[in-house]
Amino acid sequence: MKTLLDEILQTTQSVPAYEAKDFKPDVDVRWCAGCGAFSVLSPVQRFLPNLNLPKEKIVFISGIGCSGRFSYYVDTYGFHSIHGRPIAIATGLKIARPDLSVWIATGDGDCMSIGGNHMIHAARRNTDLNIMLFNNEVYSLTKGQASPTSHPGQITKSSPLGSLEDAFNPASLALGSGAPFVARGIDKDRQMMQDLFEKAAKHKGFAFMEIYTNCVIFNDGAFEEYTRKGIREDHTLMLEHGKPMLFGKEMDKGVRLDGYTPVVVNLRDGEYSENDVLVHNEKDSTLAFILANMTYHESLPRPIGVFLDLERPSYESRVEAQINAEIEKYGEPDFDGLLKGKSFWTV
Amino acid sequence: MKTLLDEILQTTQSVPAYEAKDFKPDVDVRWCAGCGAFSVLSPVQRFLPNLNLPKEKIVFISGIGCSGRFSYYVDTYGFHSIHGRPIAIATGLKIARPDLSVWIATGDGDCMSIGGNHMIHAARRNTDLNIMLFNNEVYSLTKGQASPTSHPGQITKSSPLGSLEDAFNPASLALGSGAPFVARGIDKDRQMMQDLFEKAAKHKGFAFMEIYTNCVIFNDGAFEEYTRKGIREDHTLMLEHGKPMLFGKEMDKGVRLDGYTPVVVNLRDGEYSENDVLVHNEKDSTLAFILANMTYHESLPRPIGVFLDLERPSYESRVEAQINAEIEKYGEPDFDGLLKGKSFWTV
Amino acid sequence: MPKFIRTVEDATIRFAGDSGDGMQLVGTQFSETAASTGIDVNTFPDYPSEIRAPEGTLYGVSAFQVHVGSKKVNTHGDVVDVLVAMNASSLKVNIPRLADKCIIIADMSGFDTRNLKLAGYEDNPLKSQDLSNFKVVAVDIEQEVKKLLKGSNIAPKVIKKTRNFFALGLTLWLFDRSQEHALRWLSRRFANEADILEANTRALQAGYDYAQNSSLLDFQYKIEHIGLEKGTYRNISGNEAVALALVAASQKSRLPLFLGSYPITPATDILQYISALKRYGIKHLQAEDEIAGICSAIGAAYGGNLAFTTTSGPGLSLKIEAIGLAVMTELPLVIINVQRAGPSTGLPTKPEQSDLLQAMYGRHGEAPLPVIAARSAADCFDSAYEGARLALKYMTPVIVLTDGYIAQGSEPWKVPLIAELPDITVKFHDDPATFQPYKRDPETLARMWAIPGMQGMEHRIGGLEKQDIKGNVSHDPLNHQKMTELRKAKIDGIASDIPDAKILGPDQGKLLVLGWGSTYGAIRNAADIMQNEGHQISHVHLRHLHPFPENLGTLMDRFEEVLVPEMNLGQLQIILQSRYLRKVEGLHKVQGNPFTASEIVEKISSMLH
């Protein structure tokens, strides 16, 4: 049952010692100056050498949107597909070719609006895909309409009187769909991004990364609270596995559960100490829901980092296992026999 | 700005005193004998008189599937649409016609598979729609393939070697999408179903009801644990707002939070009392996540009832409000003026 | 008692009963027996649209029709010569189908008061004059099997369930066929259920004996052997044939096979069939919707698989955008569309040929692709295989059209050895130095193919217009014109890679009947009749609908008139007229069921006079 692919792909060459520049193709990057997407591209290019895979084994699949151009900007195999479908295409690719490392660059419109169905099913199915959701809370390529992550009241070209819809919370949606790995990153924090990509790559299964990316043209400053030095410390909660949930410029605030509702407590006035504060546990799915649910609450800091990192067998590995079990059971397949079936006769 | 609709629909007649039979149209119901769908139909017909609306103001919209036939079986306005799209169609109808009471009959394939995107967006958008998801954990009309709620290992015609996918938990997905009203019902419990429909009808906004419906042909017994007398008591947790979460034949077991993970405790051996047990609060969205997350955990009872019942302004009411505010601000519209625009000239 | 022998060329038998009566099963047994004992068969199952309609109702009738003959029968039969009616409803709904003198084998136990009422009969038709045109063989089968198995330990429920095998025995005798095949099947199927095995075996034998001894049945059909080519044969339905064709093409091309699909009647069988082939290393995805079905197949094709997607009308409509992507990226992809009656949900369980124009033209932008149609259940194999060959050779999506009639119907198929099948050689480009993603084979115009994992040929494809050869995104006006024309030329060029259209009958004459798809059988039979009557007519049946065979135009020119019977309102007609600028006559049937030969004969006759 050796196929042509087994032949042409069998070379087990050693992996070259790449540098970031090896992943920079010889094309102009055509995002606007200052676009948050640049801040995703560069940590990607810097982390790829650590993947320890020959570059031809890496594929970037993107949809349509400013974010969709990503696949042109990494010197690997790439597929710039159609609006909303990169995850569906990647699903087929990964099942057919589990040997590849498959990355998806998608936008809040591409992934959460038109592509929502593929996103939730991929999360449930747990194919080993790495989703980079460039969330700029607006449709940029089409020049500034509301997206499913635009906030209520947001003025855009398609909501000139203010958006009337509540926003998706991508982390909650991913968790609600069954995603085993859910994280939130921020374009400005490149080191954190690079670490995040490495964690996602290590995770064998569906890895969902919402990345706040600033669109300087159509939604500039959307994430300023979480990125501007001096402000961000009071508005973000950087999640670290096993660490208490502290934040604030002096790390003197913490998040505590009141019943099952997260609240902010001040550690300075002595009422509460570090021991009262929640400790992050990436392996706890209920906690992940609680953390995700903190999003958009004015009084709570915005959690950033890995919400959940559970391992369960990826879909494509289950497929392989089922195939192998069957082959083990029935032996080398007899294709001529299959064609004949059970009820044949000869003339 | 009176439209033709204002004229033909203006009759403010009093509501006739209907009985259930007034909602039974003169057609044969073509579900298989014993199908769980019957057990949804009859409480619907019994509760409709309590809606206190003239029947012409009620619309049932369905997709394709055995469940899709529902719209033929209620003597109101009805639209048997296409596979996966009833929610999208209903969304337009409700925005255009907020005066109507709009109900959707959909299946686990129709709503959660092909229609998943419309489901999650409707939940987020919070249009006032009442979703009855007939979850029989299988595709029935097409004669028995796996659905997104089929459990791993389930043997179906399209998974003859056992399904390799994890199931959606509809309640978690709905919550993750932002649904303000999320509930789970069981076909066999008709009184509970009737109460549930009344609660959903009262809720002004998106109401999501997952209903376990037994398909006697393609997935018989799927919900036996939760329906068979003598067994169900130990496997279901009937949620009641403000009440402690007790279950079991003698109501001697309870659900308690260990950290933030729900566990079952026995109230008989004295270690725990009713006071240690969680108290249900339909208004708490974090608790709703925790409860939904209990689904599919072998060691935990399956929560049944209303998980969450929050009010926030429905989408169509926000649209109306924005329109009214604009009209208030600018006065009676001048359509000829609109056609002329601001930069016109005369010859 | 002594019986006549009635020698016939063909005959049609229809097994009809309630959904629970097991008619599909014994129909299949009958047809397998017939085929394996040397006569031709063609079958069609006819389910109710309800999953399980209430017992005994008119809309709960399930039927299975078998056409047998001493030469190729081509269709499942226009009219019924022998009807097995297990209850009153199954008689009533089938009356319009019966030939004069039709033999009605009726199970009297299905004509009790309750059943008669459900069927809307005031009086028992078996006892009235209503059926005087027919020959009624009324047997109380329930009584017979009860009698037979009285005293055994077998449960009454099981005994009642053997009625269908009694009926099978009866019909096997009537057609002078042995019980062997059915007996073998029973012992395989119920190896572990001795009582069921025994009950059915004895019922089968009893039915056979009953017929032999009955004075009501005074003759036996004799149908000569059809002189088949030597070889191995099996019965096959169109849906099975499609699945096997793709498996065979995957073996032949040595590419792994991938199916991305979403269930939809009447295409679901293919997905189900493939899903059971994991032991053959075959992968599939039951996707969340049709869009994901085709997109996952595109992903797998991008990864170097032979990828396909299966669907029916509404699903094809949903796949349209993604098909355009496959056209633009020039990836090989086989799209199987099992047509059903539309528009919209239409009559979902009924066949129609009304997706042809969509297959040809249903994409935004200029997005040409090959369109192929299968003419019969067995021909689904060759057509789908040809689809795979073209997809891989020309780097293009291909639409293969079948329909609910041939997809679910079956006929004997001479099973090929994979080694003997037409060549499908795939060569990935393996020289990084000369690789260019949109460089083309000068002969086929197919673009070069390199897949992820191949070193040194990293490149990017996508839905935006691409620069000729290099494959970069290009907005250059002349490049777009060139690429648009190249994509068209590539598909048009396939015309020289396909066989000429074959004419069945004289080379020239008064009338050419030109058909495509599942109308083959009815047209073939009609043409036979007319040709036998000496009329100057011929028949051409197209497999390749885009591009057309090169000789089609000249071929049409040799006939005064051209008739195109279609199960639509004239879709091939539109394409032919536009292409060949000549008037083509249409015969349009959109009734959710196939043409009969006589409908076509009638039309031909009216055109000849």
Next chain:
Amino acid sequence: MPKFIRTVEDATIRFAGDSGDGMQLVGTQFSETAASTGIDVNTFPDYPSEIRAPEGTLYGVSAFQVHVGSKKVNTHGDVVDVLVAMNASSLKVNIPRLADKCIIIADMSGFDTRNLKLAGYEDNPLKSQDLSNFKVVAVDIEQEVKKLLKGSNIAPKVIKKTRNFFALGLTLWLFDRSQEHALRWLSRRFANEADILEANTRALQAGYDYAQNSSLLDFQYKIEHIGLEKGTYRNISGNEAVALALVAASQKSRLPLFLGSYPITPATDILQYISALKRYGIKHLQAEDEIAGICSAIGAAYGGNLAFTTTSGPGLSLKIEAIGLAVMTELPLVIINVQRAGPSTGLPTKPEQSDLLQAMYGRHGEAPLPVIAARSAADCFDSAYEGARLALKYMTPVIVLTDGYIAQGSEPWKVPLIAELPDITVKFHDDPATFQPYKRDPETLARMWAIPGMQGMEHRIGGLEKQDIKGNVSHDPLNHQKMTELRKAKIDGIASDIPDAKILGPDQGKLLVLGWGSTYGAIRNAADIMQNEGHQISHVHLRHLHPFPENLGTLMDRFEEVLVPEMNLGQLQIILQSRYLRKVEGLHKVQGNPFTASEIVEKISSMLH
């Protein structure tokens, strides 16, 4: 200094600069001025496909072209007579468009070393012989405005931003147009930003004066007034016209308006425009995808609204299945498709006419519907309005085709009063006693319409085939044939409700140029030229593509040859040939940009010889 007056019939001016240079703005000002001062205009914006490309690059050039004339100019101009080039790149990319002797107004400040390098110029072209075919007017506008505003309190950044208004002033003088319109606009726009207002106002004036005094500009264009009918006029783009047409149709039919849509270039404007009209009581939904866009519109139509959906190619492909549902349920629905270059993502910002066959045939099953195409920006109003009229009168979805060229281009439009528009009277059926959901108006064959909320007419519709008149689900074969034919007859019957095709030119002759959609302008101009030269040619431009006007066949018969120029590979050609069984010549341009008149003239000439 004294100037010549150069009287011309028409001239084309192109404002080109970097994306940040405000070219779209001053282009619009120029065209509004021109139109409101009595000459005809036709405009087309030409954005880079990047949102904001790096400053000064070739692919960052943004342009706005205005064609002005003393008679209807019809297109945005084949070649450019006056180019405003704000930087080196904007000169370079536009050189191929320039007419001989074109006047190039170049801002020297955009030709510094950096800009030259970004444009790939070794030497400053303004100083070389490269431009000797043209007349270069090089002005250092930056210097000029700095000089002008020196000493004011205005920020240097603001001053620099006035360069475009200086250029506008210059061109206004060149075409002898007053500054009034621009001044009025400025004072409205910057009412609260005194410094910007002052800076721009003074720059405008300075540009005007500069031109007047410059020795480089030794003439002024004179363009006679176009003799327009009396009335109120405005400039309008095709997308605006579509939105207004639906608003007007909603007023006329007295039904609430509902738009369900998903953004896509180049159709998004319509959604955006509608979304600002809440004060007119208009509802819309920006849906999660195209499928939800059309489905929500179907829901609103079901609820008695005038519902429409807007999209472009890829979105149309996604809406196909739901369009079939609208056909089956016979609900009124207007589908606006702003065509762009395909297939797949194609050239998303460029126009093409390649969705015609999809609009005609792109649905599974037999699902006929009317197809209409708009010929110009202003004609988008009439076409979309006609779409609404047909949808409501015949209870059917209607596809209205426009394209990126006319959708974004603009021309003057005589604004109608809503009271004067063609009648659209909707009558819901209001008698429960006689109501039947599929009973038809004997004349139009439209089914009866009753909507939720109407008492006593509760009924159910859906995608399954329905029983004639009663509307129950029906699997009856003959009913399906009848309903299929009825749906077709209803649409075919519209032919008698639409005007005959109008012939522009002689009634008969050698050659008929037959067009549809946005090729109107170029064909019109080409036909004019050829007719003026005395050739026996005529022009017919179709609005109704399905069904065709009743006289089209006989009209074509009166010409020896028929030429169909299309921005595709011959889609109308296919339909015409099939329908009228005569050869039609095609002229196919798929380059992402419209025909020029001269391309068509050339083809006509070659056919005449």
